Structure formats: structure tokens, C-alpha cells
Amino acid sequence: MLSAPRDPVRRTMFYSLLEGSMSQIFLNWTTGIVLTGFMIYLGAKPSELALVASVPLLAQMISPFAAWWAGRLGKRKDLTLLTAVLGRSLWVLAALLPLFNIPEAFRPTFVVLLVALSSALQAAAGTLWQAWMGDVIPEEERGKYMGFRTGLVGVIGMLGNLLAGWLLDRLPEPYNFQLVLLLGVGCALLGGYFLKQHHEPEGKVLRFKLLDTFALPLRDLNFRRYLGFAAYWMVAVMLCSGFVFPYFLKVVKMSFTMLALWTAVASISAMLLMPLWGAVADRWGNKPVLAIGTFVAGTLMPLCWMLGGITGNMGYLWAAAVFDAVAWGAIGPALFNLVLASSPAETRASYFGMFNLLTGFTGFLGGIISGALMEWFPLIFGNTHAYHALFILAGVMRASAWILLKPITETRAHRTRDVLRYIAQHLIPVRKF
Template identity: 40%
Template structure:
């Protein structure tokens, strides 16, 4: 079927504008703002680990997308409005009795992420039809870079606002604006063209068939192991900066701005490199940086010793500028077009399962109250597990080359 005039380039541009609004919701509802809000509410390390891993843990609901019928655009927009709007309930948490506040915040955040999870499959499948494979790396590299910069400027503004208004009013205002921005993004989403696609619920045999694909099965192993390793220590990075290194929210916003500014340059370059050498190789290089470079830089920082933490902002862009693009694109390249949703569903389930196990381990290690802070031990364990995951990925790449 011939696409309308000006497509798919028009929708590709709209997807960047839509993402610029959506990233404000994502960053302010899951990142430093929500972490700081939870700390103000009195969240212990176990609760921080769960809160930080919820966006990934919620992806266990992603396979529900396989059983929905109808337009991917309409389904994505409707689920996004409902899931993002639900977070308005977080504004009323301070009115509750103190013992209920943190559990209620976790419940609201978990329900929001579960509702949004199927959008990962629906939207990615839709965008794969809009962006040709030959330019997919550079397009998503550019989009991720732009979104990273916009999201980080938003973090800087949010941090300054929280410092200016104080707690909890700064948190509450930022979360309200996040929800409004997320809902506004769905109006732009509806303006995009949707190529026709067949959508039939799979049988049990068809559902498990991607696991017979040896290379994809090996990739799922890496996704679960690496994202699990990230979840062990990742939720404790911002608490480490805020409570151990004594950074202000304005400084934390500036840190994310540096990371995003570098990512704006590096993400498109990683995308172009991936189009040439392959997403597997980019994933191996960037995950190696995320494993061997970033955690030591975080851990070396402390009160009055922020030099390595600022350096880690640049390293963060080097690592995640490539990882964010390569992770999904390896899954897309692995899938036959008619089975794309199935492969994506398994990818998000591996993503979620690893995150659940990793957050449980991270929460346990954080509860041990090791010195010099409760956050050092889980971050150290995360580094070791990341290195294991990178070694496994290198072995899988060599194995894939040696076997047809």
C-alpha cells in the first residue's frame, strides 16, 4: 500500500516532537524527581530499589500487546493517556498517614508502568514500519540524542524549581507538569501515519517459537543479565549523589544536562556507526563502558569530591548513547517482519525479568547498611555483574560468527 504524500518523513519528524514531550513525563516520573520525592517521604533503600526498577519491571506486561486488536496508534495513545494520568494520584500521597505514603507511591507508580508497558511493543512495531532498516540506527540515534537533551534541560529546570520552592511543593508541581506533558504527547502521537499491519493473537506454539532462534535466545540471555546488573545498582546512583556526595537538585540537574549535551552529539554517531558495523558490536563496546568505567567514577565521588561524578556525566553519554539505540535494534533485526511483535514481547520480558531479580538483589544489599553509605555495596555488585554480562555478550558474538 502506497503511503500518503510526504510519508514516512513527516511522521518521523512528528515522532521526535512527540518524544520531546513524552521524555519530560518519563524523566520526571521515574528519575531524580521521583527519587527525591520518595526520599522526602522517607523511603528506605529497598523501596528506592523497587521504585528505580519499576519502569523495567513493568515490562512484564508488555506481551499483553500481542492480544490487543485494533490500531496500534489508537491503542498506544489510549494506554498512554490512562497510564500517565494515573500518576496524578501521587500528588495526594503526602495527605495520607505516614506509614502508608511510601507503599502508596510504589503502588501508583507500579500501576502506571504496568498500563504503559504494552505501548513498548505497539509503538516500537509501528516505528519499525515507519523507519527503513537501512537508516534505523542513525534515525533513532538522532532521536535519542535530541530527547536526551530535552529531558535533561527539563531535569535542570525541575531541580532548580525544587530547590527554589522547597519540599514537597517543588516535587508536586513538577509531577503535575510531567503528567500534563505526557498527555499532550499523545495528541502529537495521533497525528502520525500508521502503516497497515495484521494483528492476530498468537497460539501458544507461535508465542514460544522465537525461543527456537539460537541467536535471539542468546541475546535474551544478555538482556536479562545486563539489565539485571543495571537494576542492582542503578536505582542507587542518584541517592548516592544526593545523600552521600551532598549534591543539590540543581547540581544533579546540571549533571544530567552535561550527560545529555554529550549524548546529543554521541548518540547519532553511535547510530551511524551501528549502521556500518552492526548493532551487536556497538552494544558490546557501549556496555563495556557502562560496566568498567561508570561505577568506579560514581564510587570515587564524595562530599567535596565531585570531580569523578562530573566526569561520569560524559561517560554516561558515551555508554547509554549507544546502548539505548542498539538494544532495541538488535531485537528488531533478529525478527522476521511478520513476527516482530512476538520478538519484541520476548525482548521486553527478558528486560523485565532481569530487572525484577536485579532490584531484589540491590534492595537486599542496600538494606545491609554497609559503609561508607548504603549505596556503595549494591553499586559495586552491579559493576561486577555488568562485567560478567559484557563477557557473555562477547562470547555470544564470537559464537554467532563461528556458526551459520
């Protein structure tokens, strides 16, 4: 029988894989295709679809307050557990929504408000967890481990998505959504148990003022540059991400099962690619990895979405799933690790808090703008081409993000062209004739 290692660091790394897997199932079953389908069932308008996709980012603005509180306590574990479990348990209310005496016109708004509150608590937990794991996992293997962890939990989440898609297509509404949401909460509670098994190193009580939680990261010129990149990137991401799944469901006419298979292809590809990206980042730095990932996310991904919708050829959409893994397999761990590389250990929670606050606000702003554009674009381009116009605009912004990475300093970072050359020579199989 599989058992946890005795060494506290290795035990934490072991339990983090289990906790991440359960939490990923919860996240997949309360976001993405499930939440999109639930909101469409409730009759949500484009502006409400944009809101429900973007309010989790606005909720990240609570992160600096969580960092300050944890600093004064000197501990992170109990506060992380409290906020994570409470925030995820709130989704029981969404599952029971069809039973409540709430006017139908207000139900999408109720879900938006619930998502905002739940996300605020989870954002606080996420900020504390990031700084906590930064203290536990050795720096020399952090990139490889986090790449493997992200890929593994992605595959577990993919299997959960397949089950969710199967249930959503075969059970009548709203019972299908209710069952999936309740099972997701159950997985979240199990993840809380695994989180409780994590080791917490001895922490210092940091008696800095609440204002210092905001001021300390902003005094750092290099970190301010990174914040500028991250803010721009989140606007570019959220400008279209809330309408990708609605596009697949409404325009491409995917079933929930087919959409779950699409996410499965992306997750399997991510499982294979993320450890490789982590190894590349450990050797060449996170900055060039981030530059490559953001460029792919702004070019190949939206191009394949549009070609798939225009031609009806699903091959383009399967290719988009692979490019999704290529891009986010690079972006996700690199964004996280670049904050770690740019922050001192003692005040790391405040750096993560400021990063989450700014990216949360700008991501929410991008989502609000996307909702307004999708109310306006159909009047100009028609319903289908309104999506294409949004994808092109967001794609141009995403593909240009690497420019803002150039002035950021990272000790181990190499030039992007050198990393591309290394990838071409060592990671991409080339057959010689």
C-alpha cells in the same frame, strides 16, 4: 513556521521527535531525581527505594499480552494511544497524594503501587510503539534516525531536568513535587496529541494463539541467546542503578539543581554521541557497539562515582556524566536495533514482548536484590562504603556482559576490535606532531 512533511513516513519521523520530547519531559519528571527526592521526602526505606526503581521493569511483563492483542486487532495506533495516555495520567494521583487521608507510613508503598500500574500501561504502549516504528522507519536509516532522536529527546529532557531541579530547590515541600508532577502530566498529554498524528501502515490480523506470543521468539535459537544476554545485563544494571541518585544526594550532598546539571552534562554529551554511535552501528553492526557500551558502563562509570564520593572532587562526577553518555548512547539504540535485526517483521511485536517480559522480570529481580543488599551492607561496611561495595559488585557484572554477546549472530556485525580501531582512527581527533 515549522510544518510537518506531507510524506507519511517523513511526517511520522517529524512528529516522533515532538512526541518523544514531550514524553521525555514526563518521564524525567516522574522518575530519576524527582521520584528519588519525592520518595526520600515521604520517608522511604532502602527497600522501598529499590522497589520504586525496579517495579517499572516488572511491569514490562505485560508486554507479550499487548503484542498478542494488537496482533488480533491488526492495528497498533489506537491501543498504543490508549495505554500511553491512561498510564501517564495516573501520575495526577501522585501529585495529589499529600492531600489524601493516607497514613504517612503507607505513602511510599502507595507510590510504589502507582508506579507499578502506570508502568504496566506504559510498557504495553512501548512494546506496540517499538514494533510500529520498526514498520514505519526505513531499515537503512533506522540506526542514524533513532540515534538522533534519542539524543534530541535526551537534551529536551535535560532542559526539563534543569527546570525541575530549580523548582525543587526553591519551592517548599511538598508543593515543589506536586507542581513538577502535574506539569509532567501536562507534557505527557501533549505528547499523546503528537502520537495521534503518526502514520500507521496497513497491518495484518495475526490469529496466533496467546501461547504463540511466548513460544515464537523462544523457538529462535539466536534470539534465545540474545535474551540470555539481555536478562543478565538487566540484573547487572539494576543491581546499583536505583542507588546512584540517592548516593549523590546523601553522600556527595548534591543539591537538586546540581544533580540536574549533572544530568544536563550527560544529556548534552549524549546528543553529540548518539548519532555517531548510530552511524557506527549502521556500518559495523549493533553487537560490537553494545559490547563497548556495556564495558564502559561497568568500569569507568562506577569508578568515577566512587572517586567523586571519596575525594569530594566533582571533576570525577562530571567525567562520570560524560561516560554515562558514552555508555548509554551506545547501549540504548543498540539494544533496540538488535531486537529489530533478530526478528521477522510479521511477528516482531511478539519478539519485543518477550524481550520486554524477560528483561522486566530480571531487572526487577536485580532491583530487589539491590534493596536487600543495601539493608545488609551498611551493617558490614558502614553507610557510605555500602554504596561502594554495591557499585563494585554491579560494575564487575556489567563489565563481563560482553562475553554473552559473542555467540549471538548478527548479519552485519564486525569484530569489536575492528570497530575500536575505526573509532580511534576516524572519530577520535588525534593531533600529529
